[in-house]
Amino acid sequence: MTNSLQARRLPDEADEAQGSTPAAIEDETFAGPAPDEGADIGIVDPQAAMQPLVSPAASLLRFITCGSVDDGKSTLIGRLLFETNSVFDDQMEALKRDSKKFGTTGEDLDFALLVDGLSAEREQGITIDVAYRYFSTASRAFIIADTPGHEQYTRNMATGASQAELAIILVDARKGILPQTRRHSFITSLVGIKSVIVAVNKMDLVDYSQERFEEIRRGYEALLPALGFSDVTFVPVSAKAGDNIVTRSPKTPWYEGETLLQRLESVEPETFDAGAEPFRMPVQWVNRPNLDFRGFSGSIVGGRIAKGDAIVALPSGGRSSVKGVFGPNGEVTRAEAGEAVTITLADEIDISRGDVLTAANAPAGVSRQFSGDLLWMANRPLVTGGRLILKIGSTQIPASLSALDGAIDIHSYEAKPADALSMNEIGRVRLTAERPVVALPYAENRELGAFILIDPVSNETVALGVVREVGEGDTGGSETSADKRTGFARLTGLWLGEAARGDAAHRRAKIRARIAGSVLVGFLALLFQMPLGLVPVLALADFLLRPFLAVAFGADQLPEGRSVDPSVVDDGGGI
Amino acid sequence: MKHMTHLQRLEAESIFIIREAAASAENPVMLYSIGKDSAVMLHLALKAFLPGKPPFPLLHVDTTWKFREMIEFRDRRAKELGLDLIVHTNQEGLRAGVNPFASGSRVHTDVMKTEALKQALDKYRFDMAFGGARRDEEKSRAKERVFSLRTPEHRWDAKNQRPEPWRLFNTRKRKGESFRVFPLSNWTEQDVWDYIAIENIPVVPLYFAAPRPIVKRDGALIMRDDDRMELRPGESIETMMVRFRTLGCYPLTGAVESSAASIEDIIAEMRSSRVSERQGRVIDQDSGASMEEKKQEGYF
Known part of the structure; x- marks a missing residue:
């Protein structure tokens, strides 16, 4: 603790000599010289343009912490920030002050107060809203979403999870697996996270008992078949005392795995590989700076695109080929998933915001109907028939809930018949949009397979969900051929x-x-x-x-709660 | 996305946000505070609409107490880039004689920044305003949405924010409501400087160490930028080698002693620094939740 608290001095006398450069520094010169290797700060090649001068962290990992109330999520994050030297001295001073005022840890520093930023949270000692935190080590930059444990704020947990590549699921060693652990694990699986670290926390309060750790591990492993995680690690920790967070704890000699931070640095989360997909790009903006240029701007959500490629615009079905691709630094020859680009086409076809450009040989599904799983987030219940606004990709369109096929029971992970969904319930639904929309199953494409529902009167975001099946089991072809x-x-x-x-x-x-x-x-x-x-x-x-x-006679239906393909977490069966 | 570096991912995310906002706003504007974050945000906006120009003007809320070098830089950049620049000052506040010395930092900030911003947004009927705030700056900012809804009175309801799953931003609003949009939400101070270095983005020279006229006051190093700052008994002006980590009104912005005269020096200095960038800001330290309160009242 003391070494990280040690104040480090700003550059001192030794640097002063070279520091006495004249005050007037022109814009052109203070941009800094090119590195010795002479890396060309090119305009055209995005890779070259982003060659780091100063070697910022090479990779980025987005993760969430989740688990039940008081399992110690905020404390864990505070501890990670502290141990990776991400807490500045003035913030440390504030933490000492706040620990005395609001702290729940007696004489010790209450690391949760580094994270819980809203006054209501500090007063109540709980996390209400998802908070984003940033730290980096030599090898990796991290974005953490610290999500609330209370059931009441499940929507904030789901929001954090939707952007994450990995989840740390905290379990209190004394309490074991709680309903909220199961709920959060399910939501983690619903949004497609495959890599999970189960951090068994508060080991200090169970005398660092290996038996207790193993018991919890076995208990959690029993849930795994229903969840579809492909990479699960168990780590015994004490966020409060710092055991196995950054360095291996002498109090758990029986534990031979990586510490939490080591795992975070080494993990290669199995994420959806959008690059392997056919080309897909929802049009966000039509760029028409002058009469000679008409480009379609958006972020590529699947595959790659190059000059000359044949494309089809959905849902209209208009066909053309790519005349030019413009990246953030100007015209490029090709671009791929993840990049924000502007594309010009050889032909004048009618395309506007909300349309999706796709590879001509692999168009996406276009249909008014799809089935999916959603988390209901509003106070009033969700019933069939109500009018809502569907947002998927860059499209917003009126839609209604045509069927509620069931609600997931958080204890058995099975879908049970339901007439309505109440707040924080997950349901299996069918939606019908006013006009055909471009959608893909979430397992195929995270961007065109995720949606939100908006209340058209209050404008609240009332549900988030993932697409399971588009149309009547027909995910290929355009609307016309489907018709x-x-x-x-x-x-x-x-x-x-x-x-x-x-x-x-x-x-x-x-x-x-x-x-x-x-x-x-x-x-x-x-x-x-x-x-x-x-x-x-x-x-x-x-x-x-x-x-x-x-x-x-309905004898073709599968019994409820069983999936055709056990490897796909696509209905009540798997989960 | 595995081929993209950390900064490339952040860049693409910000461009996505900027385009999404521009596409769903009726009358967008970019708040331009002249600092490093604004410089990066503007740079990203230029990229987002290549080969065209951003389809919105810049707005600077001028308290009349900004460093002179900032104002020069602002005017030069707007001219170079050929962008519309709106400068708004709270004339009532000016007439009432509000200033950071006589009125104190709190009143000055309320009247000349928060009130002035609301006036400008109302006057031009902007319904979506980009800001360069980052979540790593401050604890209540860490809870801020990318698309942050404000009431017609410009209030922020921290406890009732819309969830933003994936990047499906809900940009619907009622008449009179508006959004603050934060394209740099997920950037850190470190990312901002790394990106400025890599992309050769011009920034105000005040970020680089130079000998400057400094008055030590209440533990802060204040640069006396003009003679409106009167010396108190016992104070004197010293020439010190300093730079600024954040820029604002000069009487409220503390300098740090430094010899970092290049971007590389700044990045090296930041990596070894033990204090946060906001430490030099006099306005943040009133109380733990002061930023949250200010934001509720309509501060950016």
């Missing part, structure tokens, strides 16, 4: 039943089984001496119509 196919495709889908969601082999097996069944029916008809001419008709009728009987 043409609707009648026949829907019938085929019904006929195939569950096999429609499977692969080709699954469908062939279904057809073979149906043929065998019909042959059997024909054989029986013969046995009962039906006229020969009618036997094939009967067999054919049986082949075609019998599957619809299953539909009529």
Whole structure:
């Protein structure tokens, strides 16, 4: 503690000699010289232009801390900031003052007060709103979202989680896994986080007991199959005492893994790789500075784009090819997911904000309907039929809740029938928009698969959610082709039943089984001496119509709470 | 996104925010306070609308107590870039003789900054105003949204903010309401300087160490920028090697002793510094929650 508290002096006499440069420094010169390597501060190549002169942290990790009330999230963050020298002396002075005034830790510094910035939070000793904190080590810059533990503020936790690549889930070693631990774990999984650190906190209060740690680990591991995390680490810590946060604690000799900070520095979170997708870019802004230039500005949310590429604009379906790509530093030859660009096209086609430019050979789903999971965040309950504003990508459009298929039970992680969702409940829903929208399943594209719902009267953001399926199980093709196919495709889908969601082999097996069944029916008809001419008709009728009987009686539905594909966290089954 | 560096990701995020705001505002404006954060924000706005110009004017709320070098820099930059610059001063406050010495920092800030800003936003009917504030600056800023809704009276309701999941910003508002938009929300002081260095962004020379006329007052090093600052008994003007970490009204902005005369020096100095940048600001230290209170009243 003392060494990090030591005041370090500003550059002293030794530097003074060179420091006595004249006061008048012109703009041109104070920009600083190029590095010795002579890295060209180019205008065109974005990589070269961003070559660091001063080596800022190479990578960035965004993570959240979550868990139940009083599990010590804010204290943990305060501790991380403190131990990585991210707390300045004047802030330290303020912390000492505040610890005496509001502190909940007796004589010790209350690190939570470094983070809880609203006066209501300091007075009540709880976190209400998500707070963002920043620190960096030599290898990495970190953005932390410190999220509230109270159920009442679940929406703020979900907000923080939606932007994170990793979650630290805190568990109080004395209390073990609480309902809120389960809820936060579920929301973490809902927004697609795959990398999780379970920090078993307050180990000092259970005498650093290995048995207790292992017991909690086993308890949490039992939840994992439902959550779909691919990378889970357990670390025994005491945020208050600093054990296993930055350095290995002598009090847990039985623990051989990385400390929390080591893990944060080493983890390569499994995130959605938008670069591997086909090209997608929601148009944010039409850039028309003069008569000769008409560009479409936005951030690429999938794939890459280069001059000459063929594109289609959705939902209109207009086609063209890329004439030019402009990055933050001027014209470039190509750009990829994550970059903010402006694209010009070879043809004059009608495109405005809210449209999505996609690769011509892989257009995204366009439909008025999609199903999804959402977290309801308003005080009043969500019921079917109500008018809302849907925002997805850069589109805003009136929409309504056409069906509420169930509410997730936070104890069993199963969807149960529900008539309404109350605040902080997660539901499985179907939404219908006024006009076709471009949407993709969240598992395919985080940007075109995430949405919010806005109350058109109060303008509050009342729900956040993720898309599961677009249209009637049809995620490819444009609205026009989907329309043409609707009648026949829907019938085929019904006929195939569950096999429609499977692969080709699954469908062939279904057809073979149906043929065998019909042959059997024909054989029986013969046995009962039906006229020969009618036997094939009967067999054919049986082949075609019998599957619809299953539909009529609902026997094609999967039992609630079971998923077709256990690896996909896409319905009640997995979670 | 794995190919992008930390700063490239921040840059892309800010450009996204600026475009989103410009697209959903009826009458946007960029608050230009002339400091390093404003310099970076303006630079990002220029990039966001290349090859065109940002589709909004700059607004500077001038308390008449800014460093002279800031005003020179402001006018030169606006001219070089060919951007509209609106300068607004609270004339009532001026007539009433409000100033940082006689009125105190609190009243001066309320009248000449907060009130003046509200006047300007009302006068020109701006419904979305960009500000260069960063969440790492101060604890209540850490809780601020990127799109921060203000009532028609410009008040901030900290306890009732809209959630901002992913980057789906809810930009809907009722008549009279407005937004403050913070494209640099996720930048740190370190990021700002790293980016200024990499991108060759011009900043006011006051950030670099130079010999300057300094009066030591109440523990702060105040640069006597003009003769409106009268010396108290026992005070004298010393020439000291100083620079500023933040810029504001000169009587309220403490200098730090430093020899950092280049961006590299500044970055090196910052890495070893043990005090936060806001420490030099006289207005933040009234009480723990003072920034929250000021923001509720309409301060940026």
